[in-house]
Amino acid sequence: MFQEGILDPCLSILDQSIDHRKEPDTDLRRHNDPKYVGRVLTSTGVLEGNWSGYYYDGVSPSSWSGSVKILRQWKSSGFQPVRYGQCWVFAGVLTTVLRCLGFPARMISNFSSGHDTNTNLRLDTYYRPDGSELPCVEWFTRSDLGAKYNGWQILDATPQEQSSGVFQCGPASLVAIKEGDVDLNYECPFIFGEVNADIVTWTYDTDKQKWKKAYEDTRSVGKKISTKALGSFTRLDVTDTYKYSEGSSEERETFQKARDKLDMSSMAMSAMARPTMAMPAMDIPTLLPDPPKPRVTGKFEVKSRPEVGQDVELVLQLTNLAPAASTLTANMNAWTIVYTGKPIHEVWKDSLALTLGPQEGNPQSPDCVLVFFRVRSNRSCSLHIITYPSIALQLFSEVLILKPHFHSFFQKVRREGLI
Numbered sequence: 001m002f003q004e005g006i007l008d009p010c011l012s013i014l015d016q017s018i019d020h021r022k023e024p025d026t027d028l029r030r031h032n033d034p035k036y037v038g039r040v041l042t043s044t045g046v047l048e049g050n051w052s053g054y055y056y057d058g059v060s061p062s063s064w065s066g067s068v069k070i071l072r073q074w075k076s077s078g079f080q081p082v083r084y085g086q087c088w089v090f091a092g093v094l095t096t097v098l099r100c101l102g103f104p105a106r107m108i109s110n111f112s113s114g115h116d117t118n119t120n121l122r123l124d125t126y127y128r129p130d131g132s133e134l135p136c137v138e139w140f141t142r143s144d145l146g147a148k149y150n151g152w153q154i155l156d157a158t159p160q161e162q163s164s165g166v167f168q169c170g171p172a173s174l175v176a177i178k179e180g181d182v183d184l185n186y187e188c189p190f191i192f193g194e195v196n197a198d199i200v201t202w203t204y205d206t207d208k209q210k211w212k213k214a215y216e217d218t219r220s221v222g223k224k225i226s227t228k229a230l231g232s233f234t235r236l237d238v239t240d241t242y243k244y245s246e247g248s249s250e251e252r253e254t255f256q257k258a259r260d261k262l263d264m265s266s267m268a269m270s271a272m273a274r275p276t277m278a279m280p281a282m283d284i285p286t287l288l289p290d291p292p293k294p295r296v297t298g299k300f301e302v303k304s305r306p307e308v309g310q311d312v313e314l315v316l317q318l319t320n321l322a323p324a325a326s327t328l329t330a331n332m333n334a335w336t337i338v339y340t341g342k343p344i345h346e347v348w349k350d351s352l353a354l355t356l357g358p359q360e361g362n363p364q365s366p367d368c369v370l371v372f373f374r375v376r377s378n379r380s381c382s383l384h385i386i387t388y389p390s391i392a393l394q395l396f397s398e399v400l401i402l403k404p405h406f407h408s409f410f411q412k413v414r415r416e417g418l419i
Contacts, residue, residue: 009071010100013044016079034103035144035153035171039186041097042157043168046074047085049158058083067096090157098155108154108238109226110195145184149173152241154191178242180258192258195222195242196251218255219246295322296356320356327355 014020017040020027030036047070050061061084064070070082070093085093091107098105153171172191173184182188199217204210222243229236244250296318303313320326334348 003068006068006071006096006100009075010097012075012079013046013097014040017044035186037101038098038103038153038155038171039168041094042155045081046070046093047090048081048083049086049090050084051086055084060084061086061089064089064092067093071096087158094155094157106227109224110222111224111226145173145176149175149181149184151175156187156191156194174241178244178254180254180256180261182258183261189258189262193221195225196255197221198255218252222246296320296326296328318354318356319359321359323358325355325357327353329353 014027014031014037017027019030019040048058050058055061059082064085070085070089073082074080088107088109095105095107150173152174154174154177155171156169158169169187169190172186172188173181176182176184176188177192177195180192182192199220200213201215202211203214205212222239223246224237225239225242226235227238228234244254298316298318301315301317303315316330316332318328318330329351330353331351332349333346335346
């Protein structure tokens with residue numbers, strides 16, 4: 001049962017599409033094709049996305065409690081995008097519209113969700129030598145792909161990447177995503193990366209003039225993929241329908257299959273080229289080995305609970321696990337970030353050299369003090385917080401990236417100039 005006045009805005013979304021405005025007769029004849037309709041719905045701008053933290057000229061994405069008000073406002077405003085939405089708002093509106101038009105649909109939540117921007121099925125992070133960082137589904141048959149790929153089809157309404165010059169994503173067969181068939185329509189590589197990308201950290205070796213892999217995480221992307229259970233307000237875990245068990249031979253083989261289909265040897269290198277530094281080669285393990293034991297371990301500890309207006313004191317504790325003495329350099333930095341993780345300003349930077357004996361920790365733990373400062377802003381509410389300091393440990397040409405185990409130093413404070 002839908003609320004009154006919802007069908008008209010949902011049908012209007014189809015009429016406002018680019019294809020309908022260009023060739024209305026052709027567009028209408030294709031409204032019996034669920035692939036076409038789903039793709040049109042992901043490309044029509046009912047909502048305007050905003051991840052800045054500033055919503056003074058609209059509605060905060062977290063304030064919406066349903067799709068009805070959004071659809072009615074979009075219709076009554078003359079089809080102007082409603083401000084503002086983020087992923088869950090886009091997904092909720094799309095699910096409402098799909099169901100209104102007769103498509104069985106459900107929302108899917110993914111933790112954590114990968115955003116692969118260069119079609120290499122990896123989320124790459126690059127660090128300079130000093131340690132600083134370079135800066136919903138629906139169900140139908142797929143007559144275009146074959147019966148194997150019928151069933152749930154994945155649509156992503158959040159405008160993240162363009163396809164054919166338009167922000168649109170899907171439909172992609174759920175079977176194709178699980179099996180690594182990323183060469184099929186539509187946007188299968190991007191959606192595969194959302195649920196099963198590897199996270200790779202690279203550091204630049206100035207002596208050898210090349211990138212070196214510092215760390216690889218194959219397990220963090222695509223956990224607890226969830227939807228609402230039928231008939232109850234409980235979470236239904238559907239992770240096993242999107243991917244094989246994390247770390248299993250089937251999961252690694254599927255990842256390798258997907259990479260092979262994308263021909264990484266040529267495509268990724270051209271997409272990832274940077275103006276000053278050559279990018280690393282992409283070696284892919286077919287099976288997930290046990291992670292190597294580190295030669296140096298370390299952690300940050302917070303001396304006391306951080307308070308607004310006070311310095312933040314951290315203690316860096318390092319331990320040499322090798323049987324011989326080790327001399328290393330620690331490069332550390334901290335940035336202000338907005339809540340999405342986007343870095344804004346570097347606020348602290350330090351470097352230290354120390355020698356650790358065999359299997360020895362540093363008894364004189366160096367203190368890392370982040371001095372309180374004010375952020376200039378013309379907004380009434382500053383949303384800047386301090387990100388974790390990161391540290392690059394260079395030991396026998398090996399690198400380890402560490403971050404403190406706490407989420408943020410400060411909550412937002414509604415006073416001008418405070419962090």
